[in-house]
Amino acid sequence: MKKVFILAFVFVISACGEENSLEPQSQKDFKKLVSSLSDQYEKAESSGNALAEKEFEERFNKELKQTNRRATSWVGDFVKSSGDKDKITIELNNEDQTYHLVLIDSESINFTKELKKGDKILFTGDLGHETSFTTSGALEEPEFRFYPFKIKRPNDKEWVNQSQEKVQQILADRKAENADSYIEIEVATQCEKVIKSQLRFPESADFSWLGEAVKQDDGRWIYRNKVEAKNALGNEIPYRFYCLADGEYLDDSAKVSILKAEFIDG
Numbered sequence: 001m002k003k004v005f006i007l008a009f010v011f012v013i014s015a016c017g018e019e020n021s022l023e024p025q026s027q028k029d030f031k032k033l034v035s036s037l038s039d040q041y042e043k044a045e046s047s048g049n050a051l052a053e054k055e056f057e058e059r060f061n062k063e064l065k066q067t068n069r070r071a072t073s074w075v076g077d078f079v080k081s082s083g084d085k086d087k088i089t090i091e092l093n094n095e096d097q098t099y100h101l102v103l104i105d106s107e108s109i110n111f112t113k114e115l116k117k118g119d120k121i122l123f124t125g126d127l128g129h130e131t132s133f134t135t136s137g138a139l140e141e142p143e144f145r146f147y148p149f150k151i152k153r154p155n156d157k158e159w160v161n162q163s164q165e166k167v168q169q170i171l172a173d174r175k176a177e178n179a180d181s182y183i184e185i186e187v188a189t190q191c192e193k194v195i196k197s198q199l200r201f202p203e204s205a206d207f208s209w210l211g212e213a214v215k216q217d218d219g220r221w222i223y224r225n226k227v228e229a230k231n232a233l234g235n236e237i238p239y240r241f242y243c244l245a246d247g248e249y250l251d252d253s254a255k256v257s258i259l260k261a262e263f264i265d266g
Helices: 003-023 025-047 050-065 108-115 135-140 162-199
Strands: 071-082 088-096 097-103 120-126 145-146 151-153 211-213 221-230 235-248 254-264
Touching: 025 050, 025 071, 025 135, 050 135, 071 097, 088 108, 088 120, 097 108, 097 120, 108 151, 162 211, 162 221, 162 235, 162 254
Parallel strands: 097 145
Antiparallel strands: 071 088, 071 120, 088 097, 120 151, 211 221, 221 235, 235 254
């Protein structure tokens, strides 16, 4: 019984050692970065310090949300694949991190046919921004979805290269489709910030979820919504408002200028 336990322990240590030996320094450094961000987030949240929270937010966006980090020969364990003959997404895990690699040409799709759960996969590509919906999710279990440049198993002699021309065309098409969605969200966000600043008690603002941003024929946007907030007497009052805005799409983000923000009488 003791021999079986020792052998199992040696196997686990060997498996961990294999993964660590495959990891390039850049991947190890990225894990340390996420851990550092997580520590900073906890401290900022518990401190109640607005400056500490702002400093974390800026670093968090710079390092995870508004970036396109290059992963070179990173490693992950194969979990599963999904899709069809025209597009396959393979999911890889490395500790708490998850990578969704999107494959769209025949050579890279054929590569996935014999993969088994637990197979180690090396990949190179631009990660893009972290895709979790919440800050805690991004720090506890970071996820990335991207089109890798190349992939292989550790013992394969050659990399399987993915057609970058095809990838770039897909990304260009997706960018055009998503542009208005990014701008719409940012118009609502920036408009509500301006309106909130005009209230007597900004901290009491409670915006409706039914706001709507509509693109006009001239390319500008109008956003209409309502907010409940305290008036000068301390009573909760509903206010209707609208904003006129210009919006521009820039690399998976939107630049918005609020031209007018006014409350509507009646």
